[in-house]
Amino acid sequence: MPTTAELMVSNLSVQFGGLKAVNEVSFSLQPQTLAGLIGPNGAGKTTIFNALTGLCPVSGGEISFGDQRLTNQPPHTIARCGVARTFQNIRLFKNLTVLDNLRIAYHKNRQYSLLCSLFRSPRYWREEEQITARAKEALELVGLATKAEHLAGSLPYGEQRRVEIARALMLSPKLLLLDEPAAGMNPQETLTLLELIRRLRNELKITILLIEHDMKLVMNLCERLFVLDYGHLIATGDPKAIQSNRRVVEAYLGGTGA
Amino acid sequence: MSWHIAALQQLVNGLALGSVYALIALGYTMVYGIIKLINFAHGEIYMLGAYFGFYALTLLNLSLLPAMLLSMAAAALVGVLLERVAYRPLRNSPRISVLITAIGASLLFQSTAQLVFGASFKPFPQAMPFRRIQLGPVFITNRQLLIFGVAVLLMILLHVLVTYTKFGKAMRAVARDKEAALLMGINVDRIISATFALGSALAATAGILVGMYYNRIDPYMGMMPGLKAFVAAVLGGIGMVPGAVLGGLLMGVAENLVVTLGSSTLRDAVAFAVLIVVLLFRPTGLLGKKGIEKV
Amino acid sequence: MVKPRLTGLIKIILLLCIYGVVRLLESRGLLLPYHVQVLSLCCINVILVVSLNLINGFTGQFSIGHAGFLAIGAYLSAFLTVKMHVPFLAAILCGGLLAGLAGLAVGLPALRLRGDYLAIATLGFGEIIRVIILNMEAVGGAKGFSGIPKYTTFGIAYLTAIITVVVIRNFVHSDYGRACLAVREDEIAAESLGVNSTYFKVLAFALGAFFAGTAGALFSHYLQYMAPTPSQIGFVKSIDILIMLVLGGLGSLTGSVIAAVVLTIIPELLRGFAEYRMIIYPILLIVVMLYLPAGLMAGRELSLDSLARLCKGVKSSAHYS
Numbered sequence: 001m002p003t004t005a006e007l008m009v010s011n012l013s014v015q016f017g018g019l020k021a022v023n024e025v026s027f028s029l030q031p032q033t034l035a036g037l038i039g040p041n042g043a044g045k046t047t048i049f050n051a052l053t054g055l056c057p058v059s060g061g062e063i064s065f066g067d068q069r070l071t072n073q074p075p076h077t078i079a080r081c082g083v084a085r086t087f088q089n090i091r092l093f094k095n096l097t098v099l100d101n102l103r104i105a106y107h108k109n110r111q112y113s114l115l116c117s118l119f120r121s122p123r124y125w126r127e128e129e130q131i132t133a134r135a136k137e138a139l140e141l142v143g144l145a146t147k148a149e150h151l152a153g154s155l156p157y158g159e160q161r162r163v164e165i166a167r168a169l170m171l172s173p174k175l176l177l178l179d180e181p182a183a184g185m186n187p188q189e190t191l192t193l194l195e196l197i198r199r200l201r202n203e204l205k206i207t208i209l210l211i212e213h214d215m216k217l218v219m220n221l222c223e224r225l226f227v228l229d230y231g232h233l234i235a236t237g238d239p240k241a242i243q244s245n246r247r248v249v250e251a252y253l254g255g256t257g258a
Numbered sequence: 259m260s261w262h263i264a265a266l267q268q269l270v271n272g273l274a275l276g277s278v279y280a281l282i283a284l285g286y287t288m289v290y291g292i293i294k295l296i297n298f299a300h301g302e303i304y305m306l307g308a309y310f311g312f313y314a315l316t317l318l319n320l321s322l323l324p325a326m327l328l329s330m331a332a333a334a335l336v337g338v339l340l341e342r343v344a345y346r347p348l349r350n351s352p353r354i355s356v357l358i359t360a361i362g363a364s365l366l367f368q369s370t371a372q373l374v375f376g377a378s379f380k381p382f383p384q385a386m387p388f389r390r391i392q393l394g395p396v397f398i399t400n401r402q403l404l405i406f407g408v409a410v411l412l413m414i415l416l417h418v419l420v421t422y423t424k425f426g427k428a429m430r431a432v433a434r435d436k437e438a439a440l441l442m443g444i445n446v447d448r449i450i451s452a453t454f455a456l457g458s459a460l461a462a463t464a465g466i467l468v469g470m471y472y473n474r475i476d477p478y479m480g481m482m483p484g485l486k487a488f489v490a491a492v493l494g495g496i497g498m499v500p501g502a503v504l505g506g507l508l509m510g511v512a513e514n515l516v517v518t519l520g521s522s523t524l525r526d527a528v529a530f531a532v533l534i535v536v537l538l539f540r541p542t543g544l545l546g547k548k549g550i551e552k553v
Numbered sequence: 554m555v556k557p558r559l560t561g562l563i564k565i566i567l568l569l570c571i572y573g574v575v576r577l578l579e580s581r582g583l584l585l586p587y588h589v590q591v592l593s594l595c596c597i598n599v600i601l602v603v604s605l606n607l608i609n610g611f612t613g614q615f616s617i618g619h620a621g622f623l624a625i626g627a628y629l630s631a632f633l634t635v636k637m638h639v640p641f642l643a644a645i646l647c648g649g650l651l652a653g654l655a656g657l658a659v660g661l662p663a664l665r666l667r668g669d670y671l672a673i674a675t676l677g678f679g680e681i682i683r684v685i686i687l688n689m690e691a692v693g694g695a696k697g698f699s700g701i702p703k704y705t706t707f708g709i710a711y712l713t714a715i716i717t718v719v720v721i722r723n724f725v726h727s728d729y730g731r732a733c734l735a736v737r738e739d740e741i742a743a744e745s746l747g748v749n750s751t752y753f754k755v756l757a758f759a760l761g762a763f764f765a766g767t768a769g770a771l772f773s774h775y776l777q778y779m780a781p782t783p784s785q786i787g788f789v790k791s792i793d794i795l796i797m798l799v800l801g802g803l804g805s806l807t808g809s810v811i812a813a814v815v816l817t818i819i820p821e822l823l824r825g826f827a828e829y830r831m832i833i834y835p836i837l838l839i840v841v842m843l844y845l846p847a848g849l850m851a852g853r854e855l856s857l858d859s860l861a862r863l864c865k866g867v868k869s870s871a872h873y874s
C-alpha cells in the first residue's frame with residue numbers, strides 16, 4: 001500500500017449563513033478503498049460531497065486529491081482531476097437519450113478540435129465511434145445496454161440511478177462519489193447495485209465513497225466508515241467498530257437529547 | 259445658466275419622466291411577480307389608455323378626472339381580457355411560448371390601433387392651461403407637477419393595497435407559491451385577473467399623463483416607453499414593487515442627464531447601458547434577492 | 554434505416570434540385586425577379602434563425618438581441634465594399650468575424666445572468682449597437698447607409714444558408730454540441746461532468762453571432778440600403794427572428810428552416826391585403842402558440858428516415874383500405 005492517501009480532507013468547514021453544515025471535518029481515503037459516509041438526515045453528508053466537487057464554497061480547510069489541491073476549484077476542473085459523482089436527487093439530462101447522457105460525460109477525454117467537429121473530419125468520425133462504443137460498454141456494465149436510445153427521464157427510478165453511475169464512469173474517474181445510490185430501490189435492485197459497486201472497485205480499481213442510509217448495504221459493502229452528526233465527524237473505523245461505537249448509537253437513537 | 263443648474267433642471271424633468279416609467283414598470287413587475295411573464299403587450303395597454311383618455315376628453319367632453327377614471331377602467335378591462343384569452347390557456351406551456359403570445363398581442367394592439375384610430379398622431383387636448391412655476395433656480399411646469407403628484411398618489415395607494423389589504427396578501431401569496439395559495443383557498447385565477455386590471459389601470463394613467471405632457475399620442479407610442487419601463491422594472495429587481503419605482507425614477511433621471519451632457523441620440527442607449535452595468539454587479543437588479551439553488 | 558452515406562447523397566441531390574428548379578422557373582419567367590428576391594430573403598432568415606437556435610435552443614440561453622449581430626455584419630461589410638472596395642466574400646467574412654467578437658462580449662454577461670435577466674441584457678446590447686451605429690457618420694448615421702451594391706444573389710444566399718445549417722448541425726452532433734445541450738439541460742450536472750459551462754455559453758454566443766454577422770452582410774447587399782431603425786436592425790428585428798425560432802420549435806434545426814421560410818413568405822403573400830396584414834400576422838402567431846406551444850417541430854427533427862417511415866405508413870394504410 002502506498003503511504004500517501006489519495007483523498008485528503010483536513011479541517012473542512014462549510015457555512016450557509018449562520019448554519020455550519022460541515023464543521024472542521026478531517027479524513028483521508030486510501031486508493032481503492034470502498035468507504036461509506038453515514039449519519040442522520042441533515043448531518044451534512046451531501047454538503048461534504050458538494051464541497052469535494054466544487055458545488056458549494058468551502059469556508060475553511062483544505063481538500064487535496066493526489067498532488068492536486070481541490071479546495072474551491074470550479075466543479076469542471078475537479079471533474080477533470082478524476083473525481084466523479086452522482087446526485088441524491090438524480091440529475092440526469094432527462095430530455096436526452098441515455099446514450100447521449102453518457103457521451104456527454106466523455107467530454108474531458110475528447111481529442112478532436114472544434115474545426116474537426118464543424119467539418120466532420122475523419123478524426124471526428126473515428127473518435128465519435130469510440131465514444132459511442134465506450135458509452136455502450138458502460139451501459140453494459142450497469143446492465144442497461146438495451147435502454148441506450150430511451151429518453152433518460154422515461155426510465156424507472158432504479159434504472160435512472162444506474163444510468164447516473166454509468167455516466168459518472170464515462171469520466172474514467174479515480175474517485176467516485178455516490179450519494180444515496182440505493183434510495184428508492186427495491187431489495188432486488190439494491191442487491192444488484194451492491195454487486196455492481198463491488199465490481200466497479202475490483203475491476204476498475206477506483207476509490208469509492210458512498211452515502212447510504214441502508215445500514216445492511218453499508219455494513220456489507222464498506223471497508224471503512226465515516227460517521228457524521230450535526231456537521232461533526234464523530235467516528236471513523238471499520239463497520240464492526242462503528243456498530244459498537246457508543247457515540248454513533250447515540251446519534252442514531254437519542255439525537256434529540258443533545 | 260451654469261451647468262449645475264441645468265443638471266438640477268434635468269433632474270426635475272427626469273423625475274417627472276421617471277415617474278411615468280415607474281407607473282408603467284409597476285404593471286410589468288406585478289404581472290411578472292405573479293405569473294413570471296414579461297407582458298410585452300403592456301406598453302400597448304399604456305398606448306390604449308392614452309387613446310381612451312383622448313376620446314373621453316374629446317368625444318364625451320369629460321373633464322380630466324372622470325376621463326382618467328374611465329380610461330383606467332377600460333384599460334383594466336382590456337388587460338383582463340388579454341390574460342383570459344391569450345395567456346391563461348398557456349399557463350402550463352413553456353414560458354417562451356407565452357412570451358411570443360405576448361409579443362403577438364402587442365403587435366395586434368398596435369396594428370388594430372393604427373386601423374381604428376389612424377396611423378398619424380393626434381394632438382392631445384389640454385385639460386389644463388400651461389403654467390411654469392419657478393422653484394428656486396429651476397422651473398417646474400404644472401404638468402410635471404400633475405404627473406409627479408398623480409404618480410406618487412397612485413404608488414401610495416398601490417403600496418397600501420399590496421401591504422395591508424386582504425387582496426394584497428392574497429396577491430403576495432400567489433406570487434410566492436401558486437399551489438400553496440390554491441390550497442389555502444385563494445382564488446388564484448381571480449387574483450391574477452385583478453393583477454392585470456391593476457397594472458393596466460396604472461399604465462392607462464401613465465398614457466394620459468404622457469399624452470398631456472408631450473401634447474401628442476400615436477399608435478406606436480407604447481413601444482419605446484414600454485421597453486424602457488420594462489428595463490426599469492428589471493433594473494430595480496423585477497417582481498418587486500419598490501424596485502419598479504426606484505428603477506423608473508433612476509432611468510428617467512439618467513436619460514435626462516445624458517440629454518444635458520449634449521447627446522439626445524444617445525438617450526435611448528443610456529437606459530440599456532445603465533441596465534447592463536447594474537446587472538453585471540447585481541444580477542437580479544438593485545433590490546432583487548439572490549436566488550440560491552440547492553444541489 | 555437509410556444508410557448515412559446514402560442519405561447524405563440524397564440530401565445533396567435534393568438541395569441541387571431545389572436550386573435547379575428555382576433557376577429553371579426563373580429563366581422561363583415563371584418566377585419573377587421579385588419572387589427570387591423573396592427566396593434570397595428566406596435564405597438570409599434561415600441563417601439568422603438557425604444561428605439563434607444555437608444560442609437559445611441548443612445552449613438554453615435566452616438572447617433577444619440577435620439583430621445586433623446582424624447589424625454589425627451588415628454595416629461593416631457594406632462599409633468595406635463601398636468605402637474600401639473589398640471583395641464581397643472577404644467582406645462577408647469580416648462582417649461575420651466582427652459580429653463573432655461582439656458575440657464574445659455579449660456572451661460574457663451570460664456568465665452571470667440567467668433567464669429573463671439575460672434576455673433583457675442581450676436586448677439592451679442590441680439596442681446599444683444600434684444607437685452606436687446611429688451616431689456613426691462614416692456609415693450614414695441617422696440618415697442610413699445607401700448606395701450599397703447589390704451583390705447578394707440567390708445563389709450566394711442559398712449556399713451560405715446551406716453551409717450555415719450544415720456547420721451548425723455538425724456542431725450540435727459533436728462533443729461540443731453535446732456540452733452545450735448539457736449546459737441547457739442542467740448546468741450543475743454538466744459542470745460536475747467536466748463541462749466548463751462558461752466556455753460553452755460564450756462559444757455558442759460567438760458562433761451564433763458569427764453566422765448572424767454573415768447573414769447581415771448578405772442582408773445589406775440585398776437591401777442596398779440600411780437604416781438604423783428598430784425594425785431593420787433593432788429589437789423589432791430581433792423579435793422577428795425569435796418568433797421564427799419559437800414557431801419552428803426550439804432545438805430543432807429543420808423546424809427553424811421551415812419556420813424561417815414560411816414566415817418570410819406569409820407576409821409577402823399577405824401583401825395584397827396590406828391593411829389587414831399587420832392584423833392577420835399577429836393573430837396567426839397567437840393561434841399557433843395556443844395550439845402548438847412547443848412550436849412546429851417541438852424539438853424533433855424532420856429527417857429522410859422519418860419521411861421514409863411516413864411514406865411507408867401512408868402506403869401500407871392505403872394498401873389496407
Ligand SMILES: Nc1ncnc2c1ncn2[C@@H]1O[C@H](COP(=O)(O)OP(=O)(O)O)[C@@H](O)[C@H]1O
Pocket residue numbers: 016019021039040041042043044045046047048550551552553
Ligand atoms: N445550499 C444550501 N443553503 C443553505 N443550507 C443548506 C444548503 N445545502 C444544505 N443546507 C443545510 O445544510 C445541512 C446539511 O444538509 P445535507 O448536507 O444535505 O444533509 P445530508 O446529510 O442529509 O445529506 C442541512 O441543515 C441543510 O438544510
Ligand SMILES: [Mg+2]
Pocket residue numbers: 045046047088
Ligand atoms: Mg443528503
